[in-house]
Amino acid sequence: MSDATRGEICAVAAAEAFRGNGEILASCFGIAPAIGARLAKATFEPDLLMTDGVCTVVDEPNPVSGPGHDQIVEAWLPFRTIFDHLWNGNRHVIMAASQIDRFGNQNFACIGEHAKPKAQLLGMRGAPGNTISHRTSYWVPNQTRKVFVDTVDVVSGVGYDRASRLDEATARGHDLHRVISNLAVYDFETPDHSMRLRSLHPGVTIDVVVENTAFELVIEDDIPETRLPTAEELQLIREKIDPEGLLRREVSN
Amino acid sequence: MDKRTTEREAVQEIRDGMTIGIGGWGSRRKPMSIVREILRSSVKDLTVVTYGGPDVGLLCNAGKIKRLVYGFVSLDSIPLEPHFRKARQAGAIAAAELDEGMLQWGLLAASHKLPFLPTRAGLGSDVLEINPNIKLVRSPYDDGEMLVAMPALELDIAFIHMNRGDVRGNGQYLGPDPYFDELYCRAAKRRFMSVEKILTTAEMANQGPLQSRIINRTMIDGVIEAPGGAHFTECPPDYGRDEAFQKAYAATAKDEDAWLDFKKTYLDLENEAEYQRAVRNA
Numbered sequence: 204m205s206d207a208t209r210g211e212i213c214a215v216a217a218a219e220a221f222r223g224n225g226e227i228l229a230s231c232f233g234i235a236p237a238i239g240a241r242l243a244k245a246t247f248e249p250d251l252l253m254t255d256g257v258c259t260v261v262d263e264p265n266p267v268s269g270p271g272h273d274q275i276v277e278a279w280l281p282f283r284t285i286f287d288h289l290w291n292g293n294r295h296v297i298m299a300a301s302q303i304d305r306f307g308n309q310n311f312a313c314i315g316e317h318a319k320p321k322a323q324l325l326g327m328r329g330a331p332g333n334t335i336s337h338r339t340s341y342w343v344p345n346q347t348r349k350v351f352v353d354t355v356d357v358v359s360g361v362g363y364d365r366a367s368r369l370d371e372a373t374a375r376g377h378d379l380h381r382v383i384s385n386l387a388v389y390d391f392e393t394p395d396h397s398m399r400l401r402s403l404h405p406g407v408t409i410d411v412v413v414e415n416t417a418f419e420l421v422i423e424d425d426i427p428e429t430r431l432p433t434a435e436e437l438q439l440i441r442e443k444i445d446p447e448g449l450l451r452r453e454v455s456n
Numbered sequence: 457m458d459k460r461t462t463e464r465e466a467v468q469e470i471r472d473g474m475t476i477g478i479g480g481w482g483s484r485r486k487p488m489s490i491v492r493e494i495l496r497s498s499v500k501d502l503t504v505v506t507y508g509g510p511d512v513g514l515l516c517n518a519g520k521i522k523r524l525v526y527g528f529v530s531l532d533s534i535p536l537e538p539h540f541r542k543a544r545q546a547g548a549i550a551a552a553e554l555d556e557g558m559l560q561w562g563l564l565a566a567s568h569k570l571p572f573l574p575t576r577a578g579l580g581s582d583v584l585e586i587n588p589n590i591k592l593v594r595s596p597y598d599d600g601e602m603l604v605a606m607p608a609l610e611l612d613i614a615f616i617h618m619n620r621g622d623v624r625g626n627g628q629y630l631g632p633d634p635y636f637d638e639l640y641c642r643a644a645k646r647r648f649m650s651v652e653k654i655l656t657t658a659e660m661a662n663q664g665p666l667q668s669r670i671i672n673r674t675m676i677d678g679v680i681e682a683p684g685g686a687h688f689t690e691c692p693p694d695y696g697r698d699e700a701f702q703k704a705y706a707a708t709a710k711d712e713d714a715w716l717d718f719k720k721t722y723l724d725l726e727n728e729a730e731y732q733r734a735v736r737n738a
Binding site for chain 1: 507
């Protein structure tokens with residue numbers, strides 16, 4: 204019986220999203236993905252490249268709360284070379300989604316009309332270029348029908364339906380991998396690339412997922428449970444990666 | 457040539473309706489003493505091109521911006537600039553929101569005096585809906601791929617802030633990241649650089665590696681010595697971000713009385729020296 208929290212299960216799901224990525228730049232929005240990337244690097248994906256969040260690539264990533272020890276700098280990656288790097292395709296980012304639809308169109312720009320939004324959010328940031336250039340996953344710390352929506356108000360990150368209408372060469376970098384929420388893990392491994400329930404976090408039922416999704420999910424028989432953290436992973440999270448417990452503020456149990 | 461000037465003289469060159477570029481990134485190494493001088497001026501209807509921080513929030517609040525060309529407006533430790541949020545939700549500015557990389561591409565095109573540069577960034581997203589002026593271009597080669605033709609973002613005036621400079625307009629950054637400051641300078645007709653400290657050219661050699669000397673004098677028309685000029689944004693290694701000040705500034709977006717108080721204490725002042733005194737006395 205594991206005593207892992209829901210947040211820790213989400214962080215491990217984020218780590219799993221990076222499995223097999225090898226030597227690429229791993230970037231994250233949010234606490235659980237930041238923990239996940241560090242966890243993956245510390246265990247099964249040691250070749251991941253990570254920055255300090257500013258402009259240096261660091262060999263041993265700092266705790267999620269900020270620099271905590273002397274870091275060995277591997278390389279310099281200032282903002283003006285970030286787009287060189289990401290348009291080259293050698294990256295996997297886990298971005299936030301204020302809204303996401305069944306084909307993975309993502310919005311974190313604004314709610315309502317763009318000319319005069321009800322709520323201004325982060326803005327387009329790098330989402331259009333990211334999603335067309337390299338692997339992208341999403342993190343939703345509080346899944347509701349207001350987040351898993353029928354139609355997003357503004358498309359910042361490009362979904363599969365829109366990517367399918369682009370030139371083949373343009374869309375070759377488009378690769379939506381996982382959507383991780385506080386309830387479950389999703390992917391797009393269906394014939395039309397619409398979102399599929401991949402695994403349920405322990406204690407979450409399909410009914411709860413459906414209640415909190417405004418579009419029709421692909422739900423196959425025998426949905427597995429999201430894997431639990433190992434003892435080693437729990438120790439890494441609690442003692443090294445997130446000793447301050449920031450994760451508890453992002454995901455309630 | 458001695459290019460020393462003042463914030464006031466530099467800002468007097470701005471005409472209503474001009475397009476200005478502001479260097480730095482988010483709440484990092486922003487030419488804030490120049491932004492504060494713009495707030496004191498009567499100039500209006502500006503188009504502002506920037507990786508936005510509190511420069512944008514302050515200019516929005518003062519009603520100076522007609523159109524904003526940006527990828528984000530952030531205070532870094534506070535992800536969304538609250539005064540910018542307020543202006544957007546009031547529909548107070550025309551928002552030419554771009555992918556962050558498209559913004560770099562537009563500045564690079566202008567700095568190379570090209571009409572546009574091709575990119576995939578933007579394709580499939582609503583960036584192209586929001587910016588109907590941005591057109592597509594077909595590759596003339598065998599691939600025939602349709603690409604975004606990111607138009608040059610030509611600037612009338614650029615403002616940047618560096619750690620060190622000489623009177624001739626050679627500039628040096630000593631922090632970890634150059635951001636896009638040279639691009640703003642090359643994209644603009646007139647270029648002003650504020651610096652923490654003016655040194656002799658020879659003295660600059662002792663400050664940092666050769667690679668820190670990113671601004672040469674052909675890129676600059678005026679140099680302003682402005683110690684603390686980036687406050688309250690960060691300007692390492694000279695100083696970090698004034699987080700307490702920034703937090704108080706951010707909180708005024710939700711409290712009109714606090715905003716009026718902030719404005720009276722820090723903005724309704726004669727000049728930058730009075731601002732720096734007010735910050736010291738806070």
